[in-house]
Amino acid sequence: xxxxxxxxxxxxxxxxxxxxxxxxxxxxxxxxxxxxxxxxxxxxxxxxxxxxxxxxxxxxxxxxxxxxxxxxxxxxxxxxxxxxxxxxxxxxxxxxxxxxxxxxxxxxxxxxxxxxxxxxxxxxxxxxxxxxxxxxxxxxxxxxxxxxxxxxxxxxxxxxxxxxxxxxxxxxxxxxxxxxxxxxxxxxxxxxxxxxxxxxxxxxxxxxxxxxxxxxxxxxxxxxxxxxxxxxxxxxxxxxxxxxxxxxxxxxxxxxxxxxxxxxxxxxxxxxxxxxxxxxxxxxxxxxxxxxxxxxxxxxxxxxxxxxxxxxxxxxxxxxxxxxxxxxxxxxxxxxxxx
Numbered sequence: 290x291x292x293x294x295x296x297x298x299x300x301x302x303x304x305x306x307x308x309x310x311x312x313x314x315x316x317x318x319x320x321x322x323x324x325x326x327x328x329x330x331x332x333x334x335x336x337x338x339x340x341x342x343x344x345x346x347x348x349x350x351x352x353x354x355x356x357x358x359x360x361x362x363x364x365x366x367x368x369x370x371x372x373x374x375x376x377x378x379x380x381x382x383x384x385x386x387x388x389x390x391x392x393x394x395x396x397x398x399x400x401x402x403x404x405x406x407x408x409x410x411x412x413x414x415x416x417x418x419x420x421x422x423x424x425x426x427x428x429x430x431x432x433x434x435x436x437x438x439x440x441x442x443x444x445x446x447x448x449x450x451x452x453x454x455x456x457x458x459x460x461x462x463x464x465x466x467x468x469x470x471x472x473x474x475x476x477x478x479x480x481x482x483x484x485x486x487x488x489x490x491x492x493x494x495x496x497x498x499x500x501x502x503x504x505x506x507x508x509x510x511x512x513x514x515x516x517x518x519x520x521x522x523x524x525x526x527x528x529x530x531x532x533x534x535x536x537x538x539x540x541x542x543x544x545x546x547x548x549x550x551x552x553x554x555x556x557x558x559x560x561x562x563x564x565x566x567x568x569x570x571x572x573x574x575x576x577x578x579x580x581x582x583x584x585x586x587x588x589x590x591x592x593x594x595x596x597x598x599x600x601x602x603x604x605x606x607x608x609x610x611x612x613x614x615x616x617x618x619x620x621x622x623x624x625x626x627x628x
Contacts, residue, residue, distance in 0.1 A: 290356060290395060292403040295346035302328060304348070307355045308387070316393065316426050317385035320559040320566055325538055327360060327375045329530040336527035338379055339364055345372060345411055347403060349388075349396055357388035357396035363411050371417040372404075380527070382450065382566075382604040383621065384420040386427050397430045401438060405628070415627040420447065420605075423620045435626045445623040451616030453601040459591040466615035474614070477580045478587045484579060486549050490588045493543040496536060502543060503532050506555045509571025516571070528557075535559060546585040554581035556589060564600040565593050586614065 295301055308324040320326060334342055342364045349357035360375040374384040388396045403409055421428055428444070435442045456462055463471045481488045493502045507525060511517040520528075535541035542558040542565060553576035559566040572582055593601055603611040605621055 290349040290351050290392075290399045292399055293348050293350070294403075294409055295348060296344045298331065298344060301331070301344060301346060304355070308358065311355050311358065311389070312387050314389045315385075315387045316390045317383065317387075317422060318562050319383040319385075319422075320535070320540060320561040321376050321381040321383055321420075322360070322385065322387055323534075323538070323540075323561075325534040326381075326531060329527065329534050330376055330381065331362075332530065333523055333527040335376070335378075335380055336524035337521060341365060343411065345413075346375075347400060347409075349399060351392075356392050357386065357400070359386055359400055360384075363413060366417060369414050370412050371415045372411075372413045373417050374419065377417075377419045382420060382568075383422050384418070385422065385425050390426055393426055393430050397427075397434050401434055405438075415625055418624045418626075419621075421622045421624055422450075423622055428622065428624060431624060431626060441627045443625045445625075447621050447623050448605050449607045449618045450605050450621050451603045451607065451611040451618055453590070453603075453614065453616050455590075455594050455599055455601055457594055457597050457599075459594045462590060462594055462615070467613075470613045470615070474583065474587050477583045481548075481579045481581075481584045484548075486579070488546070488548050488579070488584070490544060490546045490585055492592075493541075493545070499533065499536055499543075500529075502545070503529055505545070505552050506543060506557060506571055509552060509555045509573055510569065512572060512574055516569075532557070542589075544585060544589060546581045546588070548576045548579060548581065551576075553579070554585045556585060558589070560598075563598055564602055565589065565598050566602045567604060582610070586610075590614070 305324040312318055312322055342362050345361040345363045347359040347361060348355060361372040362375055363370060363372055376384045432442050493499060507520060511520055532541060540559050540561040542560040544556045545552050546554040553573050555571045556567065557569045559568060570582065590601060603616055
C-alpha cells in the first residue's frame with residue numbers, strides 16, 4: 290500500500306466519490322463516516338467544538354485503488370499533540386477507519402509505519418480515537434500492532450449505544466418487547482389517533498420546504514433548555530449543513546408529528562445502510578398530554594418494519610425510553626495509543 294497525507298481541504302473535497310465507494314465496503318459503514326457528513330463537520334469544526342486544528346487525512350492506495358482512509362485531524366489535548374478522528378467527539382456517534390475488513394491488518398501496519406516515518410512531520414504523540422463501535426475489528430488490530438511496536442494502548446468504555454433489531458413486522462416487533470410497554474405504546478398511539486385533534490405524521494421529502502422544516506425542528510429542540518444552550522449559531526449552521534447534505538445524498542429521515550395543525554414532535558434520523566439512526570429529537574411541551582414523542586416513535590418503528598429496515602439504532606446515550614421500546618445495549622469505546 291502507498292500512503293499519502295492530505296492536509297489541503299480542496300483535496301479532501303475532491304475525493305468524495307472514491308471515499309464513499311470505499312465506505313460502502315468497510316467494516317464500519319455508518320452515516321458519520323460519509324464524505325459529505327465529515328466535510329460539513331470540518332467546515333464548522335464540529336459546530337465549534339474545536340478551535341486549533343489541522344487536517345491530517347491519511348489515504349492508502351493499492352494498484353490505483355483507494356484501499357484505506359485514516360480520517361484524522363491534529364489538535365492538542367492536555368498539552369499533547371494528538372491525532373483524532375474527524376467527527377470527534379460530541380456530535381458523531383460512531384467513528385472508525387474506512388477500510389475493507391480483508392485489508393485492515395495490512396492497512397494498520399502500513400499506517401503505523403507512515404505515522405512513525407519522516408514523511409509525516411506533524412509531531413503527534415498519541416492517537417486518541419473516540420466513539421469506536423465495540424465490535425469493530427479496528428480495535429484488536431490496533432492493539433496488536435501497538436503491542437508489536439512497544440507502544441502503549443488504553444481502552445475505555447464511553448457509553449452505551451442501544452439499538453433494536455427489527456423483524457420486518459410491526460406486530461412481531463411489539464410481541465418481542467415487555468408486555469406492559471407493548472400495551473403502553475399501543476395505548477398512546479390509539480389515544481392520539483382517536484383524539485379528534487387532527488393528528489398526523491409525515492417524513493419530509495420535498496427539498497423546496499427542507500429549510501423551513503429544519504428551522505421548525507431546531508425550534509422544537511430549543512424547547513429543551515439544555516438543547517437550547519447547545520444550539521449556538523455555529524452549531525445551528527453545522528446541523529443545517531449536515532441535514533442538507535444527507536438529503537441531497539438520499540439518507541435523511543426528518544419526521545414530524547402534528548397536532549391541531551402544529552408541530553408537536555420531530556425526529557432527525559438518518560436512513561442509511563438499511564438501518565434507521567436516531568440522531569436527535571425535539572418536543573413542544575404544549576402537547577405533552579398526547580405523548581407525541583412516544584407516538585411519533587411508534588409510527589417510525591412501524592414504518593421501519595414495513596420498509597424492511599433491519600435495525601433501529603438509538604445511538605449513544607442510556608435514556609430510559611430507549612429500553613422501554615425494547616432496545617438492547619452495545620457500547621462505544623475510546624482507544625488511546627501513544628508512541
